[in-house]
Amino acid sequence: xxxxxxxxxxxxxxxxxxxxxxxxxxxxxxxxxxxxxxxxxxxxxxxxxxxxxxxxxxxxxxxxxxxxxxxxxxxxxxxxxxxxxxxxxxxxxxxxxxxxxxxxxxxxxxxxxxxxxxxxxxxxxxxxxxxxxxxxxxxxxxxxxxxxxxxxxxxxxxxxxxxxxxxxxxxx
Amino acid sequence: xxxxxxxxxxxxxxxxxxxxxxxxxxxxxxxxxxxxxxxxxxxxxxxxxxxxxxxxxxxxxxxxxxxxxxxxxxxxxxxxxxxxxxxxxxxxxxxxxxxxxxxxxxxxxxxxxxxxxxxxxxxxxxxxxxxxxxxxxxxxxxxxxxxxxxxxxxxxxxxxxxxxxxxxxxxxxxxxxxxxxxxxxxxxxxxxxxxxxxxxxxxxxxxxxxxxxxxxxxxxxxxxxxxxxxxxxxxxxxxxxxxxxxxxxxxxxxxxxxxxxxxxxxxxxxxxxxxxxxxxxxxxxxxxxxxxxxxxxxxxxxxxxxxxxxxxxxxxxxxxxxxxxxxxxxxxxxxxxxxxxxxxxxxxxxxxxxxxxxxxxxxxxxxxxxxxxxxxxxxxxxxxxxxxxxxxxxxxxxxxxxxxxxxxxxxxxxxxxxxxxxxxxxxxxxxxxxxxxxxxxxxxxxxxxxxxxxxxxxxxxxxxxxxxxxxxxxxxxxxxxxxxxxxxxxxxxxxxxxxxxxxxxxxxxxxxxxxxxxxxxxxxxxxxxxxxxxxxxxxxxxxxxxxxxxxxxxxxxxxxxxxxxxxxxxxxxxxxxxxxxxxxxxxxxxxxxxxxxxxxxxxxxxxxxxxxxxxxxxxxxxxxxxxxxxxxxxxxxxxxxxxxxxxxxxxxxxxxxxxxxxxxxxxxxxxxxxxxxxxxxxxxxxxxxxxxxxxxxxxxxxxxxxxxxxxxxxxxxxxxxxxx
Numbered sequence: 066x067x068x069x070x071x072x073x074x075x076x077x078x079x080x081x082x083x084x085x086x087x088x089x090x091x092x093x094x095x096x097x098x099x100x101x102x103x104x105x106x107x108x109x110x111x112x113x114x115x116x117x118x119x120x121x122x123x124x125x126x127x128x129x130x131x132x133x134x135x136x137x138x139x140x141x142x143x144x145x146x147x148x149x150x151x152x153x154x155x156x157x158x159x160x161x162x163x164x165x166x167x168x169x170x171x172x173x174x175x176x177x178x179x180x181x182x183x184x185x186x187x188x189x190x191x192x193x194x195x196x197x198x199x200x201x202x203x204x205x206x207x208x209x210x211x212x213x214x215x216x217x218x219x220x221x222x223x224x225x226x227x228x229x230x231x232x233x234x235x236x237x
Numbered sequence: 238x239x240x241x242x243x244x245x246x247x248x249x250x251x252x253x254x255x256x257x258x259x260x261x262x263x264x265x266x267x268x269x270x271x272x273x274x275x276x277x278x279x280x281x282x283x284x285x286x287x288x289x290x291x292x293x294x295x296x297x298x299x300x301x302x303x304x305x306x307x308x309x310x311x312x313x314x315x316x317x318x319x320x321x322x323x324x325x326x327x328x329x330x331x332x333x334x335x336x337x338x339x340x341x342x343x344x345x346x347x348x349x350x351x352x353x354x355x356x357x358x359x360x361x362x363x364x365x366x367x368x369x370x371x372x373x374x375x376x377x378x379x380x381x382x383x384x385x386x387x388x389x390x391x392x393x394x395x396x397x398x399x400x401x402x403x404x405x406x407x408x409x410x411x412x413x414x415x416x417x418x419x420x421x422x423x424x425x426x427x428x429x430x431x432x433x434x435x436x437x438x439x440x441x442x443x444x445x446x447x448x449x450x451x452x453x454x455x456x457x458x459x460x461x462x463x464x465x466x467x468x469x470x471x472x473x474x475x476x477x478x479x480x481x482x483x484x485x486x487x488x489x490x491x492x493x494x495x496x497x498x499x500x501x502x503x504x505x506x507x508x509x510x511x512x513x514x515x516x517x518x519x520x521x522x523x524x525x526x527x528x529x530x531x532x533x534x535x536x537x538x539x540x541x542x543x544x545x546x547x548x549x550x551x552x553x554x555x556x557x558x559x560x561x562x563x564x565x566x567x568x569x570x571x572x573x574x575x576x577x578x579x580x581x582x583x584x585x586x587x588x589x590x591x592x593x594x595x596x597x598x599x600x601x602x603x604x605x606x607x608x609x610x611x612x613x614x615x616x617x618x619x620x621x622x623x624x625x626x627x628x629x630x631x632x633x634x635x636x637x638x639x640x641x642x643x644x645x646x647x648x649x650x651x652x653x654x655x656x657x658x659x660x661x662x663x664x665x666x667x668x669x670x671x672x673x674x675x676x677x678x679x680x681x682x683x684x685x686x687x688x689x690x691x692x693x694x695x696x697x698x699x700x701x702x703x704x705x706x707x708x709x710x711x712x713x714x715x716x717x718x719x720x721x722x723x724x725x726x727x728x729x730x731x732x733x734x735x736x737x738x739x740x741x742x743x744x745x746x747x748x749x750x751x752x753x754x755x756x757x758x759x760x761x762x763x764x765x766x767x768x769x770x771x772x773x774x775x776x777x778x779x780x781x782x783x784x785x786x787x788x789x790x791x792x793x794x795x796x797x798x799x800x801x802x803x804x805x806x807x808x809x810x811x812x813x814x815x816x817x818x819x820x821x822x823x824x825x826x827x828x829x830x831x832x833x834x835x836x837x838x839x840x841x842x843x844x845x846x847x848x849x850x851x852x853x854x855x856x857x858x859x860x861x862x863x864x865x866x867x868x869x870x871x872x873x874x875x876x877x878x879x880x881x882x883x884x885x886x887x888x889x890x891x892x893x894x895x896x897x898x899x900x901x902x903x904x905x906x907x908x909x910x911x912x913x914x915x916x917x918x919x920x921x922x923x924x925x926x927x928x929x930x931x932x933x934x935x936x937x938x939x940x941x942x943x944x945x946x947x948x949x950x951x952x953x954x955x956x957x958x959x960x961x
Contacts, residue, residue: 076503079503080504080506134434134468137430152279153503153504155504155508161515161516162515162516163467163468163515163518166463166467167467170460170463170464170467171464188489188492188493189486189489191489192484192485192486192488192489193485193486195450195452195485195510196449196450196484196485196486199447199450199452199485199510199512200316200450200512200513202510202512203316203511203512203513203514203515204466204467204509204510204511204512204513204515205509205510205512206463206507206508206509206510207504207507207508207509207510208506208507209504209505209506209507209508210506211506212458212459212460212506212507213458213459213506214374214375214422214458214459215391215458215500216373216374216375216378216391216392216393217374217375217378217393217396217398217401217418217421217422218257218396218397218398218401218418219261219264219391219394220398220418222418222419222422224422224423225374225422225423225425225426225459225460225461226372226374226426226429226459226460226461226464227459227460227463227464227506227507
């Protein structure tokens with residue numbers, strides 16, 4: 066395992082997320098489907114690409130652009146990261162439309178698939194990427210672990226407004 | 238907001254605030270330091286350099302706010318955002334209210350935004366019939382109770398779990414076990430969902446505005462800002478104009494320092510970059526001035542605009558620990574709040590909170606953008622003194638203090654009159670004087686010797702050098718320090734003996750007096766300048782100036798420049814003090830360093846060292862004090878826990894706000910008690926008096942000694958033969 070991957074893994078785990086490595090997207094879907102019996106929630110773009118690649122997904126729920134909140138509080142969502150940052154164990158999600166965003170914001174367990182070759186060393190590399198792609202990525206979030214709060218007597222509590230569990234799956 | 242005195246009283250009476258904040262400050266310090274060390278290892282660059290780099294990025298923006306606003310605006314508009322520049326709170330509020338009205342919206346949802354607190358947006362919207370609901374859990378809890386944030390990052394830090402259980406239970410129509418925090422948090426998710434669904438507008442702040450791409454960067458842990466920015470059809474970002482940074486690389490510099498400084502995290506859960514509206518939605522960006530351009534135009538205060546709102550300055554602040562952010566601040570809590578309040582909310586709002594600063598300097602050491610907060614707070618204090626005048630007792634004291642003769646007469650009189658009450662080095666104030674309890678119940682006053690140091694023969698007595706040092710033969714002016722001269726005369730006497738033991742020719746001019754520190758601390762410019770000029774005049778014709786009071790060195794090296802900002806000749810003379818003026822500990826550690834074990838003979842009981850806060854925070858003394866004692870004496874030297882933290886003396890602050898001073902002292906006394914060591918060594922006369930009084934009042938048997946006394950006492954017991 067390269068130093069970059071070791072660091073990435075450490076960062077992911079430090080942020081209270083689970084780390085896994087699989088061979089392809091079919092395996093990512095399998096991981097996500099294994100987490101709950103309810104249908105997997107996937108954004109429209111990813112669902113389309115999975116279908117185009119002939120990945121066996123089973124029944125998927127794809128949030129509707131007009132009523133995205135129907136997906137709120139679904140057990141498991143699957144998203145595709147654009148970039149991984151080894152320095153912090155973060156995964157960059159670019160989600161131009163609300164129907165994609167609800168997957169990462171409102172499912173209880175979030176699986177983030179990220180291609181091995183998309184993992185960069187540092188936040189500087191991330192900044193360079195953003196510099197080149199900000200305009201076509203009007204809504205981009207560097208996510209690092211699950212949603213958390215320490216607002217009540219500073220007691221760390223995982224899972225407040227967003228997912229309470231994050232699984233980062235490195236593909237390839 | 239309630240008047241300051243009322244907030245101060247409430248905070249003092251609520252021991253949960255100080256207990257909770259004490260635990261918080263200690264754990265924050267630990268995790269923050271760990272994360273910073275990791276960052277230094279990762280980048281190969283020191284915290285000092287990293288923060289200077291970010292500071293210089295921000296300075297570039299502050300120096301050309303208009304240019305950066307224009308650049309950001311052009312980029313954001315090109316992305317499809319609507320940008321509005323508000324010069325005042327009123328304009329910002331009006332724009333947002335009008336926007337809501339135009340869209341037929343009467344419910345908005347908010348992410349955490351300090352600027353919205355600054356402009357009091359919620360109240361304004363309520364007046365227009367628009368309901369704003371806070372979506373950050375802490376802010377929501379406060380809102381349900383009509384309370385306000387007391388910390389920049391952890392708004393509800395002053396609330397206990399049972400209070401929160403009550404609040405949330407009432408709001409959600411259920412009952413919570415106060416220990417079931419997870420249950421409360423998960424229920425809040427459901428409770429806030431309705432507010433998200435009803436809201437027609439989502440309001441967030443921004444941690445940075447990136448000019449090159451017109452991007453708003455928003456950092457959260459909960460993910461509430463993502464929901465706020467996404468679910469309603471209109472997203473409004475409200476941010477101060479100083480939040481602009483030129484590039485993504487600059488934003489990343491901030492990302493590396495902000496979460497580490499704020500919560501001790503290397504990054505938060507969500508760092509969101511909004512560079513344009515979501516399809517079918519609107520994005521508005523309200524850029525708020527509200528006093529910022531005025532601040533940028535003032536050289537002393539411009540750098541306060543570097544602030545990234547991390548709250549680190551509060552997390553190390555001893556007075557903040559005692560009273561929390563409602564007393565120590567106005568809308569913005571912590572040291573930065575004391576500085577920015579006059580510009581956003583007027584000088585009257587700043588007058589009370591600024592009086593709580595004890596000038597320990599801790600805030601500046603952790604600020605991730607290196608804002609000179611202690612000097613700026615004194616600058617605010619100066620303004621308050623100029624415009625509102627000082628309290629009568631302070632005015633009279635400082636008037637008398639300008640005159641060496643008056644101070645001498647006063648102390649001689651006190652010394653003689655209080656003689657019958659003096660015992661064991663303290664003055665026992667009779668219970669007949671109940672009004673004095675506020676000052677004396679927690680800190681027994683010292684016994685004042687009727688003979689000051691400068692009249693004592695042993696101050697001038699020559700002695701053979703112990704060894705040859707680099708100070709041998711140098712003419713060294715001993716600055717006695719006005720307070721030590723009269724209250725702990727044995728300290729300057731001991732300092733003189735040590736300097737002579739190191740071979741220095743000690744010069745003690747009779748006309749020396751106060752360096753001006755009490756007046757600087759009080760914000761009394763005229764008195765401070767007069768005493769500072771006299772001090773500079775007295776310092777001629779010698780090689781070095783040494784004082785047993787590092788607080789005076791800090792005043793001379795770190796305050797004289799501001800004091801003489803309009804008097805270049807005197808400012809120049811003050812500049813020449815650098816390298817010439819030393820506190821005793823650094824002088825004995827440097828030029829006058831005696832060989833190891835020079836004072837090995839004598840009492841071998843263990844000692845505990847409490848560093849002087851200003852030596853640590855302003856002079857960068859580090860481990861100098863304990864190293865010196867260990868180098869010269871063969872005794873077991875341990876360092877007190879939180880040795881760099883102020884003991885609460887704070888000069889006149891302990892007279893003006895004695896309860897605050899008492900609270901801070903308690904933290905120190907309990908740390909000392911935990912060591913089980915009897916002899917306590919520290920390095921500043923004021924702290925010696927303060928700690929002795931506190932130990933006596935609490936019935937502890939510490940033997941608190943100024944390092945000069947401790948070392949000089951051992952001079953007598955050394956073999957006659959010089960060493961080395």
